[in-house]
Amino acid sequence: MKALSQGDIYTIVILKVLNKRNTDYPAAILNKANDLLTHRSINRRYFYSTVAKAQGDELIKISDRTDKLIYYRITEKGMDVFKTYHKTFYPSMEAIKTVVDRLESVLKNQQLHPEKASLLHADYRSFFSRLFSAKDVIRYYTIKQLQVQPSLFMAEVSEILNEQLGWSPSIGYLYEIAHEMEEGELLVGKWNNDIRRNKRYYRLTDEGAHHFKQIEESTYVQTKQNKKYLAECLQLLV
Structure with a gap:
């Protein structure tokens, strides 16, 4: 599932x-847009070109004209397109906001959720991965768990992410991040069997423990930004 582009918004x-x-006329629509889109600056030229495109696509049409102003109104096609946006994006964004709310709660309270999360719908998972820096979320949960147990392998992190957020990336991607963390000396890894090499266990290093606060703060800032974005989009879609 694709995310909303600037043109879509x-x-x-x-x-x-x-x-x-x-x-209404374009400048008045732009003023109202500034009220609705409080967490982002609007590109005036692109916004006006979007108005023109909406007219060209017959989503809006001229309703009145004065010497200086052109007034537009929405067409039936425009209403149908708005309903399609709502149907396409509202359920996914509402579900993802629930995930973001859970993550924010963990970051605020400094402890994992006692209740298991509902699994995020498969169609929404790629959207969540694009919205977030999955790397920060993975690093955060990996180090947090290693603060309470001596070692783990990445399939355990996958289980924790699914239980806590209802979402987890592929095992391959989890091991890719673990490899980066190992190269950055945040983790140290060891194969459970030097011959078969089917599981690699990781331990937290002093360097990893030292960087945890920075990773936690970065994840929290990103979470708050994404929560605002989702809340704003949900408001637009009703």
């Missing part, structure tokens, strides 16, 4: 404003 805002205000 501008289109949604234009349709939402005209659906609520019946008719």
Whole structure:
């Protein structure tokens, strides 16, 4: 599932404003967009080109014209497109916001959730991975778990992520991150069997323990930013 592009967001805002205000001119729509999109700056030129594209796509049409202003209103096609945006993105963003809320709670309270999370729908998992830096989330949970147990292998991290967030990337990607952490001397790894080499166990190093606070803070900042983004998108889609 793809994420909302800047053009998608501008289109949604234009349709939402005209659906609520019946008719308006581009500068007034832009002012309302600034009220709705509080956590991002709007590219005026791109926004106005999106208005023109929406007209060209017959999502909006001219309703009135004065010497200086052109007023637009939403068309039936525009209403249908807005409903399609809602149907396509609202359920996924609502589900992902639940995941983000759980992660924020863990970061705030400094302890794992006692209750198991519902698994994130398979169609939404790639969107979550694009929204977040999965690397930071993996590093955070790996080091946090190694603070309470002497060693682990990455399949355990996968189980923890699924239990805590309802999401986990592939085992291959988890081991890729573990390899990076090992190269960065945050972890030290050892094969359970030098011949078969089917499991690699990891221990936390002093360097890893030292960097945990930095990783935790980075993950928290990212979580708060993504929570604001999701809340804003959900507000736009209703």
